Amino acid sequence: MYVYNDFDEAFVRERAAQFRAQVERRIDGSLTEDEFRPLRLMNGLYLQLHAYMLRVAIPYGTLNPSQMRQLAYIADRWDKGYGHWTTRQNIQYNWPVLKDVPDMLDALAEVGMHAIQTSGNTIRNVTADHFAGAAADEIEDPRPVAELLRQWSTDHPEFQFLPRKFKIAITGSPNDRAVTKAHDIGLRMVRSDAGEPGFEVIVGGGLGRTPMIGKVIRDFLPKADLLPYCEAIVSVYNVLGRRDNKYKARIKITVFENGLENFAELVEARYAEIRPAFTGVDLDILKAIEAQFAPPSFRDAPSAGYEAAHLANPAFRSWADTNLAAHKAEGYAIVSISIKKHGATPGDATSHQMRVMADLAEKYGHGELRLSHEQNVILPHVHKSDLPALYQALREADLATANIGLISDIIACPGMDYCALATARSIPIAQEIAVRFDELKLEHEIGPLKIKISGCINACGHHHVGHIGILGLDRAGVENYQVTLGGDGTEEAVIGEKTGPGFSAEEILPAIERIVLAYLDLRTSPEETFLETFRRLGMEPFKAVLYPEEKADAA
Amino acid sequence: MSRAFTPKVVTANRLLEGDNVWLTEDDRWSPDMAEAELIADEAHATIRLLFAQGQRNTVVGVYLIDAKEGRNGPEPVHFREAFRTRGPSNYAHGKQVEL
Ligand code: SF4
Numbered sequence: 001m002y003v004y005n006d007f008d009e010a011f012v013r014e015r016a017a018q019f020r021a022q023v024e025r026r027i028d029g030s031l032t033e034d035e036f037r038p039l040r041l042m043n044g045l046y047l048q049l050h051a052y053m054l055r056v057a058i059p060y061g062t063l064n065p066s067q068m069r070q071l072a073y074i075a076d077r078w079d080k081g082y083g084h085w086t087t088r089q090n091i092q093y094n095w096p097v098l099k100d101v102p103d104m105l106d107a108l109a110e111v112g113m114h115a116i117q118t119s120g121n122t123i124r125n126v127t128a129d130h131f132a133g134a135a136a137d138e139i140e141d142p143r144p145v146a147e148l149l150r151q152w153s154t155d156h157p158e159f160q161f162l163p164r165k166f167k168i169a170i171t172g173s174p175n176d177r178a179v180t181k182a183h184d185i186g187l188r189m190v191r192s193d194a195g196e197p198g199f200e201v202i203v204g205g206g207l208g209r210t211p212m213i214g215k216v217i218r219d220f221l222p223k224a225d226l227l228p229y230c231e232a233i234v235s236v237y238n239v240l241g242r243r244d245n246k247y248k249a250r251i252k253i254t255v256f257e258n259g260l261e262n263f264a265e266l267v268e269a270r271y272a273e274i275r276p277a278f279t280g281v282d283l284d285i286l287k288a289i290e291a292q293f294a295p296p297s298f299r300d301a302p303s304a305g306y307e308a309a310h311l312a313n314p315a316f317r318s319w320a321d322t323n324l325a326a327h328k329a330e331g332y333a334i335v336s337i338s339i340k341k342h343g344a345t346p347g348d349a350t351s352h353q354m355r356v357m358a359d360l361a362e363k364y365g366h367g368e369l370r371l372s373h374e375q376n377v378i379l380p381h382v383h384k385s386d387l388p389a390l391y392q393a394l395r396e397a398d399l400a401t402a403n404i405g406l407i408s409d410i411i412a413c414p415g416m417d418y419c420a421l422a423t424a425r426s427i428p429i430a431q432e433i434a435v436r437f438d439e440l441k442l443e444h445e446i447g448p449l450k451i452k453i454s455g456c457i458n459a460c461g462h463h464h465v466g467h468i469g470i471l472g473l474d475r476a477g478v479e480n481y482q483v484t485l486g487g488d489g490t491e492e493a494v495i496g497e498k499t500g501p502g503f504s505a506e507e508i509l510p511a512i513e514r515i516v517l518a519y520l521d522l523r524t525s526p527e528e529t530f531l532e533t534f535r536r537l538g539m540e541p542f543k544a545v546l547y548p549e550e551k552a553d554a555a
Numbered sequence: 556m557s558r559a560f561t562p563k564v565v566t567a568n569r570l571l572e573g574d575n576v577w578l579t580e581d582d583r584w585s586p587d588m589a590e591a592e593l594i595a596d597e598a599h600a601t602i603r604l605l606f607a608q609g610q611r612n613t614v615v616g617v618y619l620i621d622a623k624e625g626r627n628g629p630e631p632v633h634f635r636e637a638f639r640t641r642g643p644s645n646y647a648h649g650k651q652v653e654l
Contacts (some may be wrong), residue, residue, distance in 0.1 A: 027570070033615045047615065049635075050643065050648075051574055094643075094648075095648070096573075097573060275633070316595070396629075417643035417644055425638075427645045428644050477632075
């Protein structure tokens, strides 16, 4: 994976030193809060519901073991011994105190990490397919391009004060695991007719208050043109984006209001203007980055131990069948470590668990870790013969929950347990649902089902693209949960449809249970997934179980 | 016609710790909302808010919230403010264990 060069290294250290001086000046009173606030936000420091919160970027979700150990160290030394993985491949610390934050940033800089541009109206952490570099269906590892985008966007002088925040996601596989269609720019690798790899460029997607599925602005963009083309998009948005109204400032609204065609024309014009300035330096840099992402030297070994354990141990079998994904290398598997133990907080890992995962990555995973936008941790390269031992070690650290992609593998944003913007809580709802379906012992029978929960309209929990989406609202001073069905975050992205009136905190779990039990009744066979059943039958049968009294009234 | 004034307290976050505090009658910032000054009068609320906003190197994010008289002192009206007096529901962290 990419290792910081001297320039990166000096840059993050300098920024940490600057921030240390800024904190000092805030504490001694020479900076007012109005002056300090934008400075702390530029360094990922928020003031939340109960405390400060530090958001640390994990570029394209890739970590090495020493970085993971450092995250654990920071959690122990300056926080409460855990961290929260977010849907944007960041980690959040919920309890830092102001004077410690410069030390935390120094500790991050030691392992080539930082919290820069995790806030503010800038280009945020570039997210990527968490199976990048490993997935069997992948055309090419998208992370070199993601790293190039990171370098280009970090401190880019033209793009520090965009109309609003700007999010880019990238995938190297035709099967989109990075929700590219819900990003300001989505990049999906495809092949040209000639077989050359390039990108389908998607623009103007986003969730939040006005959810929109991104639109394809270029069917095929050669890799060599990627940087100037992205620069052209951001540049046009920077000029056209609405700075008069925060709620209309995202690029999705710019594209919507100007029309895709007009917007695309402007992008092409800008592109023609700036393309000549890209003389190939970017491609030289990309080449050098690509070399750093060379795949590990995969072992050629028999996987007999795996098959035997799979047959002999039902618990292992259940975990393997649920948490493994197909790897491109013979004899290897991609391991998803569930950070969604039933009843635990989705995406929270203790410092001990972080260290165990770091050790296991070193021992069995070619020293690589990933973080998924679904708030789980991935060991992308594990030889199948190592899986039984790995599984055993995960069990000992309480990390062997076999639920990836199932109903208890819930995305939940921090909601009103931590977030100052929240209108209701998300975490307890996720906990209740996971515990309930574990009690019912139904989740494997239910099969693939993605529940996503947000604690407000900002949709950090991606509820719009959940098969079942839950949005927490404040209805006249009481928590209320609105349900959407049929959302999909893949390459066929769909925004879920509202079922009708929301449910109270007490009613939401029974409502979800009714939806899921109805699905079990309605599906044509166990092979028909929840999403397929919903697409076949639409909303009506689910409405009927959700709102039986209305039906009775109408009769 | 303007809406009738409902009782309020002044709240904020401490600059250094970031935790929630409430303004008391004797101009302290207390981590315990029950110690806060319950303000029944609109003009007085404005004065207290201005006073609080002047404490720029002690607290940040000052605002007025609705409160009601409880057994031990002012209590929150809205659930958000109730959470702010306790801490998160997923762990025993924050005020629920620190006070
Ligand atoms: S969706 Fe709302 S409540 Fe949840 S983390 Fe985002 S801003 Fe906070």
